[in-house]
Amino acid sequence: MQNLLQQKTSIESGQYVEPSNDKPCSLIDVKDIADVAVAVSDGAYDGRSLDLTGPHALKGSDVAQILSAACGHPVAFVSPPISIFRGALTDQGLPEWLVDALVELYEAVQGNRAGHLARVTSEVEAVTRRSPRTLEQFAQEMFGHLPSLQMNERTLKRDRSEPQFRE
Secondary structure, eight states: OGGGGGGHHHHHTTEEEOOSTTOOEEOOOHHHHHHHHHHHTTTTTTTOOOOOOOSOEEOHHHHHHHHHHHHTSOOEEEOOOHHHHHHHHHHTTOOHHHHHHHHHHHHHHHTTOOGGGGOOOSHHHHHHSSOOOOHHHHHHHHHOOOTTOOOOHHHHSOOOOSOOOOO
């Protein structure tokens, strides 16, 4: 879920970009991963492999709808072609190895070769004895309107350097 924060400015401007062709993916909050790490530190799970996932498999359009609710304004889901995605990552100065890895991932997603990303397990709950955090909870915490927040000139001048994708 925290990967969404890399697009915070874009999301706050009304656009969520994910070249997934609206394929589902189970997003997990890094706080859940940390809670599992603490819970297994007593050795009870030594030698076992855990398949940690979020509580739901969500499509990009679902994510945009949840972000819209949290932000209080429409957030559009945009799934750019891989070539445009690669160009935008390169233009942002990402290392070539990372660009290649992300392109490979999304090519697999778009080619229906990454169904495992939509898997949902109960491992987080089994280990921590609580449900994993939902995207709604995360989005409200990270993007939600906080009535006590004072807007000033500095907060209104956001960095608009993130590329805007249009189909």
